[in-house]
Each structure stands twice: as structure tokens, then as C-alpha cells.
Amino acid sequence: MSTQRAAEDPQVTADDARVAAPTPLEMRRAMGAFASGVTVVTGFDDGEPVGFACQSFASVSLEPPLVLFCADHRGRAWPRIRNAGRFCVNVLAERQTDLCDRFGSRRGAKFEGLPWQLSRWGSPVLPGVLVRVHAEVHDVHAAGDHDVVIGRVLELETPVDAPPMVFFRGRFGLAPELVMPDAWDWA
Numbered sequence: 001m002s003t004q005r006a007a008e009d010p011q012v013t014a015d016d017a018r019v020a021a022p023t024p025l026e027m028r029r030a031m032g033a034f035a036s037g038v039t040v041v042t043g044f045d046d047g048e049p050v051g052f053a054c055q056s057f058a059s060v061s062l063e064p065p066l067v068l069f070c071a072d073h074r075g076r077a078w079p080r081i082r083n084a085g086r087f088c089v090n091v092l093a094e095r096q097t098d099l100c101d102r103f104g105s106r107r108g109a110k111f112e113g114l115p116w117q118l119s120r121w122g123s124p125v126l127p128g129v130l131v132r133v134h135a136e137v138h139d140v141h142a143a144g145d146h147d148v149v150i151g152r153v154l155e156l157e158t159p160v161d162a163p164p165m166v167f168f169r170g171r172f173g174l175a176p177e178l179v180m181p182d183a184w185d186w187a
Helices: 003-008 024-031 077-084 097-104
Strands: 039-045 048-054 057-061 066-072 086-091 131-143 146-157 166-168
Touching (some): 039 066, 039 077, 039 097, 048 066, 048 077, 048 097, 066 077, 066 131, 077 086, 077 131, 077 146, 086 146
Antiparallel strands (some): 039 086, 066 146, 086 131, 131 146
16 A cells, blocks of 8 residues: 555555555465365366366355356466356365365366266266356456456255365364364353
8 A cells, every 4th residue: 555545545544554465475374264165166168177176165146146256367277167158166075175185286187087977057066065056157357366256056956965174274174173162251
């Protein structure tokens, strides 16, 4: 923030204007304190399946039914999913770290040896996931080094009832030492 902005905005002081923005490492550490679910976003482009692991996923609107996810500009899968125009968000279950590792890696054939099917909407669906959100690309907004993708939901499936995969402080699950002790008094 510039000193000029501080002069233009009475809510911003000169001291505020001199505070450095957080570094990428500081952002990663701080945002890691926000527990999130884990998904794999898949699409089908030019005759082959593509996909990537994604933590930035949320419901946007019930009417019309909209969801969002964020995709890195440097990723290989997102431009192909965008080209396809439709995608499936596969919400991972707690014990699906293998899928997360497979789709979170920049190398390797993500679908090789994996039993998957093509949905009626034309996107790959993964086995054993908690929820499948079938959607079409509705809108895309550039935001820093990512795109914020808004999808219009076409269909929802809930094939499995199991605990969700949770990502917190750089690892999967909530370690016992991070769970609130019974002795804490909330009164």
C-alpha cells in the first residue's frame, strides 16, 4: 500500500502503508491453519481424462446452484478442463490419500491404472468419493496466480458415506495433539 493511498483514505494511516505484504511462505503457513476438505477436479479434453487435486472449493449459491474452485495458472489440467467446458469435483474421503497424492503430483499419469468412468456429463468420476459435483464452467475470474472458477451445478451424487479428508497445517487429518482437550472450560 502506498503512502499516497494513506493520504487518500482516512481509514489508512501512514504506518499501515509501510507494512509489508505477507510473503508466499507466510501466506501458506497462516492459511494452513484453516482446515479444508480435499477434492480432485476432473475433465475430459481431446479424448483423454485430466485432473488435479484442489483444496479451494466451496458452494456459492443455492439458486441457481453454483460452486467455485481455484486453479493455478501454471497447472496443466485446468486449461484443458476449461477447454472442455464441464468438470466434476470429486470430494475425497479420509482414506483416499492415494488419490490426493496421485492428482496432487505434477508428474505421472494420474489416471493410469485407476478405475474411473466417464459420467453422462462427459467428465471422469473417481471411485469411493463422498460427493461428485457435475458442473459446467459458468464464469472465470483471474485472481493473482490463480483463476476463480464458477461452475453451474448440473447434478450431485453422494455415493459413499464416510469421514472426509481434511487438510490442516500441511498434513492430512487432525492430529490428536491439535484436538481441543476436554479440560478446556468454555463457560
